[in-house]
Amino acid sequence: MTIDKTARIHPTAVIEEGAEIGAGVSVGPFAVIGAEVSLARAVEIKSHVVLTGRTEIGEETVVFPFSVIGEIPQDLKYHGEDTRLVIGARNRIREHVTINPGTEGGGGITSIGDDCLLMAGVHVAHDCRVGDRVILVNNVGLAGHVQIDDDVIIGGISGVHQWVRIGKGAIIGGLSKVEKDVIPYGMVQGEAGALVGLNLIGLKRAGLDRADIAVLRNAYRSLATGTGTFRERAEALGAESDSDYVQAIVDFIRSDSDRSFLTPE
Template identity: 45%
Template sequence: MTGNETTIHPSAVVEPGAQLGTGVRIGPFCHVGPDVVVGDNCELVGHVSVTGKTTIGKGAVIHPQAALGRPAQDAKHKGAKTALEIGENCIIRECVTMHCGSDASTGRTVIGDDGFFLAYSHVAHDCVVGRNAVFANGATLGGHCQIGDFVYIGGLTAVHQNVRVGDRAFLGGCSAVVGDVIPYGMAAGNRAKLRGFNVVGMRRQGMARADIMRMREAYRVIFDPQRPLKENLEIAARDFADTPLVGEIVGFMKQGGKRYFIVPPLKGDADEGDEAV
């Protein structure tokens, strides 16, 4: 969408106080609340509800029946004015829901730039979602999740509250993810288990074959059942110090989640991954 003219369909309701950038298009039967900020060249296609203290970055396209900025679905939330912050150039498809933060936590839900959220996906209160995330149809986050950059979440997959998912991880469809997923990891199942690395995604990002092979060697060390995980992490940090990507995984695992464990490999799997590296 180009041009500097902002247009509002006669059937849309834009409440006093809302701030609209240049080139914004508000389609039929949309509702924009008084504390909403809509960036330049955004389009609300039709029947879109944006309420609460919601900020939408420039270039977003939001499709019918999306509901953004509603209060947190948290019994501890007492109704304070909290925020939803959506980055630039996001595509938000039909019936997507994204809630503001809760006053019992950070008070902010944050969505990075260039996200693609397919129909019926959901981002709960106080979540932080990185750049270039893809949520397939029906993908769901519980509250307080932290999702890295370039993460793909498959259709009908649910991520438990407080879970972290590292950069460029892949979560298979129809999975229940109740623990933290390492960067570049590929997890699937109910309950989800690691199935090696997201090698397809790594190749698409231009990662060198040698780096992928080194990471797979480190994976086997980190998840070696013959030693405690803490010892395995120290060995991996020492033996793969020449591979910063391994250091990223080790750092993620040492940091630990708020409440939940690291998703382990499928029993007997030393990294099935994608053999055609």
């Protein structure tokens, strides 16, 4: 066990032999930290948190009470293989969040990027890959193998089906069921998870100028109303447009996936 001399450990916390506790880390009352857990500089673990498994947490991340991080996957195919959970820097993991490590069949790792906010009750299942600056609102559930790219927002009490990919900058409305891939910058609403447009507010907040947004809107119309299959429309769009934002959508559609796509209404 390695505990930096500047770490602040409450006397009721349980830290197993082998854990690595970095400089300036704070561990609150009744927290339990397993033998293979590694906490980077200035991580804050509040009261009654359980950290277990081969779990790495990046600097300045805060984990709030009653979260369980790194416990074994809820997958009947998991039989104790050595897998990992890697969480980046400056994340806020609120109350009652659960995050599972990977499985052998899914690459062996679950990962969360930097500067994310996981609100109360969120569940991130095995082998998920979550990017940077992602917001998961209260009681969002990510099934196994889900991929969430950077700058995505998922509204409260929404569920994402296993193997689904959600592209950069997309937004999912609350109470949505997402069973198919969502294109970058897409906006999904409704219980059935329909693709209803682009995340225009998010694009404006990201600093895109009107010309770029206009190009994206035209591209979305082409995907919605063009001839041929959805993939054929995307291929035609890629050949016609020199916009990096449009190409990001086209590349996402071209890439391999285990799911089909939500297509524009």
